Amino acid sequence: MVNYLDAATAPLKNTGQIRLHGEEGFEGMRKACALTANALDLVAPMVKSGTTTNAIDQMLYEYGMDHNAVPATLNYRGYTKSCCTSINHVVCHGIPNDKPLREGDIVNVDVTYVLDGWHGDSSRMYPVGEIKRSAERLMEVTHESLMRGIAAVKPGVKLGAVGAAIQQYAEGERCSVVRDFCGHGIGQLFHDAPNVLHYGHVDEGPELRKGMIFTIEPMINLGRPHVKVLGDGWTAVTRDRSLSAQYEHTIGVTDDGCEIFTLSPNGLDRPGLSS
Numbered sequence: 001m002v003n004y005l006d007a008a009t010a011p012l013k014n015t016g017q018i019r020l021h022g023e024e025g026f027e028g029m030r031k032a033c034a035l036t037a038n039a040l041d042l043v044a045p046m047v048k049s050g051t052t053t054n055a056i057d058q059m060l061y062e063y064g065m066d067h068n069a070v071p072a073t074l075n076y077r078g079y080t081k082s083c084c085t086s087i088n089h090v091v092c093h094g095i096p097n098d099k100p101l102r103e104g105d106i107v108n109v110d111v112t113y114v115l116d117g118w119h120g121d122s123s124r125m126y127p128v129g130e131i132k133r134s135a136e137r138l139m140e141v142t143h144e145s146l147m148r149g150i151a152a153v154k155p156g157v158k159l160g161a162v163g164a165a166i167q168q169y170a171e172g173e174r175c176s177v178v179r180d181f182c183g184h185g186i187g188q189l190f191h192d193a194p195n196v197l198h199y200g201h202v203d204e205g206p207e208l209r210k211g212m213i214f215t216i217e218p219m220i221n222l223g224r225p226h227v228k229v230l231g232d233g234w235t236a237v238t239r240d241r242s243l244s245a246q247y248e249h250t251i252g253v254t255d256d257g258c259e260i261f262t263l264s265p266n267g268l269d270r271p272g273l274s275s
Contacts, residue, residue, distance in 0.1 A: 020211030032120030160204030217248030
């Protein structure tokens with residue numbers, strides 16, 4: 001049995017119940033997510049051979065501080081960086097470091113800013129110079145998977161319809177969907193109910209209702225879906241070392257569909273338009 005709560009009066013902890021936000025929540029999320037989208041636009045010209053992921057992380061930290069926002073990952077469960085940077089076969093939660101990016105790499109940058117108590121969460125893929133067609137295609141398939149998942153969102157359908165749309169498309173393109181990580185409810189909490197699976201069936205999961213806010217963030221692999229977490233406790237990689245890609249938007253369910261809060265103001269959140 002799924003319980004829904006009025007977000008305005010609900011306690012600030014993950015109780016497993018799904019919050020329904022009003023206009024105040026949507027407006028808070030628009031502002032936080034716009035900041036995140038702007039920051040990810042600023043990442044684009046930095047992503048080139050020789051740039052370190054630490055340099056990207058430092059820029060994102062300073063940008064947040066300059067706009068009265070705190071990176072949600074900073075000191076989150078012991079994590080010491082302001083973003084995650086996942087390169088090539090890293091699926092997610094890659095830790096920024098001083099190793100320079102190399103021509104042909106693909107990198108996901110995932111950042112969440114907390115602005116006035118609201119969390120704006122998004123990630124994008126960036127090519128480093130000229131990349132192989134297989135990597136370019138993976139980015140295209142992953143972005144299209146995300147957008148098909150988003151297109152499935154409307155009140156009255158089951159959350160499983162989102163995962164079904166992603167899985168059907170990605171697997172039809174001979175790619176695989178990572179099962180180990182999922183999207184999540186978000187708002188004044190970083191991670192909240194419900195969990196948003198990127199695979200499944202249209203008749204599964206809780207019913208979508210106006211006011212729900214959550215992320216959709218499929219991780220798609222060129223090879224098999226299996227992953228492992230490295231000894232640092234964070235970095236997840238493909239077991240077969242195949243390339244992995246991820247795109248993430250934060251969305252809110254509206255009367256007849258959804259609002260994407262984290263769209264790039266310059267259209268830079270789509271493959272081929274990241275610089």
